[in-house]
Amino acid sequence: MTGDILIVGGGIAGLGAARELAPDHDVTVLERDGIASGATGHASGLVSVVADYAERREAARYSIEFFREFDGTGQFSFHERPFVQLRTTPELPGLREEAADFRDDGFAVTAHDGTSLADRYPEMFDMSVHTGAVVFEDAGWVDPYTYAATVADEAVSEGAEIRTNTEVTELVVDGGAVHGVRTDDGEIRADQVVVAAGWRTPDLAGVDLPVRPFRYQTANLETTAEIEDYPIAWDQESRLYWRPEHNGDLHVGGGAYYVSEPGSIRSSTVEGFKRLVAGTIPDRVPALTDARLATDDTCPSGDAATPDHLPIIDSPTNGPVGLVVATGLHGFGIMAGPAVGRAIRAHVAEEDAPFPLEPYRADRFDPNPSWEFPYIAPTAAETGP
Structure with a gap:
């Protein structure tokens, strides 16, 4: 051929x-x-411009616009949700400067202290260990x-x-x-x-x-809380993210680590990651104190x-x-x-x-x-x- x-x-x-x-x-x-x-x-399946990579901003803008236009193609859906970053650094003035820098590039980004974040998301987040939050409006998630x-x-x-x-x-x-x-x-x-x-x-x-190959870990948590309209969130201290799933579960991810033998198959997460999830989610989102592990997963082939x-x-x-x-x-x-x-x-x-x-x-x-x-x-x- x-x-x-x-x-x-x-x-x-x-x-x-x-x-x-x-x-x-x-x-x-x-x-x-x-x-x-x-x-x-x-x-x-997260979609957002992220603070860590200024070089990605134009590419992220292109992708976000693509997902909005692609929404409804076949069985595909783009679930637009704000992306809330719960931050421990820098202090609030630094977060405000960061948000302003993104706004200068045309992105809808705001910085919040605990009070203003609670005004937007009443009783959702425990901010006791954070200096503030940065909220990215141009964000969402898809089923990969x-x-x-x-x-x-x-x-x-x-x-x-x-x-x-x-x-x-x-x-x-x-x-x-x-x-x-x-x-x-x-x-x-x-x-x-x-x-x-x-x-x-x-x-x-x-x-x-x-x-270099690395592997990341995820878990789905069952909860009786109604979380369909929850925003995507990321916690800087634990470096975990979470978002709602189609079935009402909470999808949690993080715990990435380098691997020396990426071809080796591992389909479950390590115990330390499970403990991290169990200790973080109810602490950061008090409404999810009843959350229980439903499934856990890791990319067996690894990422790069x-x-x-x-x-x-x-x-x-x-x-x-x-x-x-x-x-x-x-x-x-x-x-x-x-x-x-x-x-x-x-x-x-x-x-x-x-x-x-x-x-x-x-x-x-x-x-x-x-x-x-x-x-x-x-x-x-x-x-x-």
């Missing part, structure tokens, strides 16, 4: 790229398992699998082919240019190859990229981080001509999905993107980068008390 573009990886990055490229390219997606079977299917499946359907409707249970083993490279891939079913030829396979991307692409925790989306100079890589989404894959797909198209089609691509270059890192980051623990044992 000869194809124009092969995309390795059936997560939201690869599927989003297929949707963007299929209208005017011959596109085939190759996924070793099923669509959204890796990090995408285990994602939180439904989103991925809808994007896949859109790509197929535009002519893309999606092959599941097809494992790519290496690129076919000749004369410094990529000519396709080798799979467990044989060789597939193509003019260009996009590798969007999470932490496996460097090995499959045959290029040296600073990517970079040293600065921004993704790599590039045609790397140390790779063959015709190769594009997308990796290191760092747990923000759903939020970034629309922008990542658009960025991949920009590289493949050699056209401009509606946001800067410079922050995502593969050659931006120091030779010996630091991997210390407060949101990812060195080991699983350090993700909870």
